[in-house]
Amino acid sequence: MVVDGEPGPKTKTEDVKLEGRSPGQLMWIRFKRDRTGVISAYVVGFFFLIGLCAPLISKLYGKDPYTVFADERPELFDSAGVPVQPNGGISGDFWFGLEPGNGYDVFTKLIYGIRTSLMISIAVTIAVVVTGILLGVAAGYLGGRTDFFIGRVIDFLLAFPAQLFFIASMPVVVSLFVSPRDETPTYVRVVALILVQWFLGWMSLARILRGTSLALREREFIEAAKVSGASSWRIIRKEILPNVVTPLLVQATYMLPAFVTAEAGLSYLGVGIVEPTPDWGQMFAKASTELVLRNDITYMFFPGISMIIFIVAFNLLGDSVRDAFDPKAAR
Amino acid sequence: MLRFLVRRFLGAVVILFLLSIVTFVLFFGVPRDPALLMCGKTCNPDSIANIHHVLGLDKSIPEQYWIFLHNLVLGSDGFAQGPCPAPCFGYSYHSNEQVWGTLIDRLPTTVSLTIGGAVCFLIVGLGTGLLAAWRRGTLIDKTATAGAMVLSSMQIYFLGPLALAILVYQTHWFEKPAYNEFTANPASWFAGLIIPWVVLSTIFAAQYTRMSRSAMIEQLQEEHVRTARAKGMSRRYVFFRYAWRGSLIPIVTIFGIDLGSLLGGAIITEYTFGLPGLGNLAVQSVFFSDLPLLLGVMLFSATMILLFNIIVDACYAFIDPRVRLA
Amino acid sequence: MTTLTKEAGTPSPAGAGTLLSVRDLHVSFKTEDGIVKAVNGLSFDLQRGRTLGIVGESGSGKSVTNLTVLGLHNPQFTTVEGEILLEGQELTTARESELEKLRGNKVAMIFQDPLTALSPYYTVGRQIAEPYMKHNGASKRAAWDRAVEMLGKVGIPNPKERAKDYPHQFSGGMRQRAMIAMALVCDPDLLIADEPTTALDVTVQAQILDLLKDLQQEFGTGIIFITHDLGVIADMADDIMVMYAGGAVERGTVDEVLRSPQHPYTWGLLNSMPRLDADLDAPLEPIPGAPPSLLTPPSGCPFHPRCTFQDRVEFRDRCVDVRPLLGPDRGSACHLTAEQKRTIFIEEIKPRLG
């Protein structure tokens, strides 16, 4: 049967039952009931925990991602640096095997890589959210010339060939921080990655928030606040911001995994994080070398599968968060 | 319609103009000197100054920009390497080839990759999405949704090397991807691109499956669809006439964006498979600090994006009679 | 007038003039939160050429009932029990293809918001012609002519040209006229109008109601008229059924229900409705509380949590424990005695209504 929307009375009744609860509580209650969402949240949480505890885990495991096992344990490698044991040298000592090339321990490299990638992506997300709120709400609420100007800036930035721009601007941004003569500390590359992705990352969120606050501006309670003489800033802070939390949270859950993959993509192309700093994308770069493709296909599954699990879990989580906020949304 | 096109194209030109300025500034923000790359083994300040002069880099940046614009619109005979008719991006520092010629040269690769990939992912993606929406809630739907979820979470930089490792290096079932001209040998053209197509369209198809399924389901919940059912129209009729028509808007939007950015150079795909398209050219231009080439690729890519934006907006008018172009 | 109604579980054969007969209808949805009992043992009949007004707050099950009649519910998540007989044909168990033949043909429906209910992608003429082609096997040409004819009938000026327009080019009232034209194009026996005037402004509303009445006279159509607006009902309907929480709580002719309402809920509805002739000082009183959750409907009388009269009932616990019954004819589902109902209305409610 075709006409199969959620039946009308449902939301109504739910609202009645949960009368008196804040939207946040409502969302939380709905979310907790969503088993897929909860499991996804655990998986995502697990990744964050791994990232957070990477130093501790590697201490317990007794290895770090910087040891060059190809020189420490040369008997495990051939002259091109490929592990001689099958399956990428997986053994009791090296749970996920050894990286072809310098023979880093894949397990610690992966958990540190997750740490790096997540750190960058969280920072980008925060930066984008803040910018999105500032510009989106400003455009939507203030309207007029501000709106027009921000709108044109967004149009302009959306016409950028994003990936190409990332590649072209990474060296520039890096050089803004260090003179070409000095070593580029890892944090500079990290900051550059954050800046570059932030620069072309905030527009869609700002557009959504603009729409939301534009709609809110026309609503009675804002009118009321205006009539009662509240300042614009106060209205934005007290009335608008609490009401854009929903689209914001939903968008942020979708954005973060996108930033993770974008960051990994840049490192894959060689303009992001480079060896020996462990990074998810840099592991993909290694995995796509002829050496690995030909000799050690096992290696590529560790970054590959872990990223798929992470992204799938995060997207499922995003769906659940959206459903929890907006149960009417089509699924 | 005409007014719409004129207005949009003018807007696009303004954006391209701004973009070229940004690219210019960006390039001169890089603390590396293209002259160093061309200088060879016996390099010293004199020869660098010389190269600067030959490339015109000794002029002020605004002046260089003006020359760039001038050449772009009117062409130029002033290049040592030869004449450069409009649209003239100049000659590549690295290869000494005309940039426009190089772009045109690389275009068939990117177009082949994009069109072939797009045909695959549209057919597979939309087909699966529609099937899932039609059989909503069944095992077919759930399998398709789960599969699409996983596949759309994959990245070309994983799936691509994986496909290469398994299909090319381990089993030797396929040739290593390469671009062969279609006109020269259609079979080898096809054989060389099949893996990139499959990889590209796997990920995209998954996204289109998800998108078209949810667009269809959303449309099926529209009141006018219910009205059509209430009129006694069959499920199939309503599905393909009413819901599909409404789903076209988001699909066309995303497809336009995808096509525009792919035609501007599918960077990661081309890089992964070593295909000599615009994406690889872009990476190359960055690595060699090749300003004319970088400007050329950047503007070309942005033009594609803008062009498809306009095409998408024009398509809206055909899909949705409420949209009036003006 | 015969609003033959029997209590749950006691089906009675439909009378000779009966167009639609609903018997002990239960509709429930599976949702994330549990099972929602949207309709709870509802029975009613509709005679040919008459108009039944169904009144109630949103969520009282009016719309669900009527979607179920056309089989437009989602079978995956919906359970339907009971009988729906259209001229003796059982609809709850009918095959999809049979329902398709009825929809738009014998039974037509008008929806609340004609803007969203008409497809924006096709011309009005085409949308009207479609069911005619399907049900009468008419040619495209004939169907189009019929559509133009119908548009003319519903009072669209210059129908020949306007048929080529898209819905967004119509004004709100014209859209609803087009909607009516679409519903009546196959000359249906039963027309379900689900709040057809709610989205329209008052003058247009009156025009549409007049149109519906005129057309009903012309075609002899039976109409189920769903609304929450008692004013419209008074104008339109022959009989009234008041619904609350998925069941009928009061029924009778228009005069009966509006002049001497018996159920506290009906009183509440009347009370919350502004009237032109009302005393300006008399405040409008909304019904306290909110409609009940259909996930966990209240025990006993579903209205008891909001009812201000339950202390008048002899054994007050009955309101909480026992669901009051509604007879087949004029009556109301309330534990107050008939006498109490009468006196309370005359002494306490009527003065306030003015």
Next chain:
Amino acid sequence: MSRGGRHVYGALSVLAAGALVLTGCSKGGSDSGTNDKKDQENAKRQQSSIKFGNAADSTGPAAEVPGAKSGGTLEVLQRDSYAHLDPAQIYVSDEGSLANLIHRGLTGYKATSNDGSQHEVVGDLATDSGTTTDGGKTWKYTLKDGIKFADGTPITAKDVRHTFERMFAPFINQGPAYIQQWLADTPGADYRKLLKDGPYKGKHLPDSVLETPDDKTIVFHFKTAHPDLPYALAMAGYAVVSEKGDTKERYDKAPVTSGPYKVQSFKSGKSMVLVKNPNWDAKTDPIRHQYVDQMNFTFNQQFETSTKALLADSGADQAGVSFNNQVDAGNLSNVLKDPKLKSRVVSGYQSYVGQMNINMKHPAMQDKKVREAIAYALPITPFVRAYGGTDAMEVAGGLISPTVSGYDASFDPFGKKKKPAGDPEKAKALLKEAGKLNMKLTFGYINTPEGQQYSTAMAAGLKKAGFDVQRQEIPAETYYDQVSKLDNNYDIFHTAWGADWPSASTVIPPLYDGRVIADGAQNYSQINDSKLNSEIDRVNQITDPVKSAAEWEKLDQYIVKDLVNVVPTAYYKQSQIAGSKVGGLVYDDVIGGIDPRRLFIK
């Protein structure tokens, strides 16, 4: 939609992801196993000393290649398109290989054996390899009779003069600069002042520098002796350019050729066709052959692609070869192991030698014990590993490559060949002795994937010996510029240097002469040792190339063992393959690859 549905697809998602793991098994080790026997064979192979030939040696035609036949079309698969066809812009090896077919210079290398390891320098356009009466200050060349450009015009001394004069023009900036510098007697690019605009504005080099008394005679006048001129003139960069046909910048795409082949069509980045040059006369050419009728070049053929095509050996690829593509790393060991391929595969050294420079300008590096500690500690394995293992790289002992006259295979002062992973204990002891344990060592590395890989591992090895290593990345494109700055921050950094001709005079003087220390010059380690400097001057004056080769090798050992300002890392090796119908396949040590002049179709 019910929750139940979501579980199912959640579970399916995990299952699908898991299924991928099952396919992820791999066998251990790379396909490129070590190939010790081959190594030893390679070590034996070395360039014996080269002599300068006389008029008899310089007379054409060249000795027939055994079994050679005329005719047929050769398919040439190349990775990189040729960026330059103008001889004056040619420096890199790809174009150098091609130049052997289309350009001719005053001198050239004649292979005197059929295995590509014996050579002598002979007159090519000139009647002999050059005559000097004053120890290399004045050189006289006489042109042969009957030499013509492809357009039929005879090659005269005026063309040769033009060839050299145009090298001073600003647009010529890619080719070698040796002779320009010798003529102007200045280092660096100061020579350009001698003739600012080249010959294009009516000015010419004075006769006191370059003299062309008649149509056949060219005389070079240098202020200091340059006994290596015959070598230098053999570089593709000094091949002759037609004065009449000179189109300046545009010559680079359409040159007037003089060799046995001419360019019929050239689509940059795609293809090129060479056909026989009818105006080339074999009798004038002691070096080249003209067996093949036509050569079809296809560009953008990656190493794997060309290897695969040539291995498959079917159709046109049977007559296929690549002048510069190597057998790709993945196929290398299989190709080397397969006895059936023996006749179709050639291997040899490239002219490059990798070396870790120790920055002598930094006070901490002036302690010889520290330098020795670095030399002992530095692991070479990471370098070998990063470039594909022992099939592609061989641990080096000295600075003179096996392709260069004078190479000594037994020289290995720090035991690198036995302990390629370094000797941290010995290094640590030395460092302790110097009292510099845990000293800071700044390691500048090239920011490429390979550079990242080997530098981290090298740093780890040095750390074991007690150095506090600070890695600093240097962008790949400006790497050489950065490390050749005098005040760079790097204590150690890696460079590779290839001899421009098979004499260490193009290795030791540019790299280690203390008097050429300058920004942008190639004395990367900034070594300025008076004994070395004077020795360089002495050896440079030796006109007998065989004797000088032996002297250079002595200097090499002095540098590596006594000065320790550089640590040699590796010799670059390569293998190439051809189709079964290609005859005359030889790896030429001077060209550093397959010799295209000898090829014929069987």
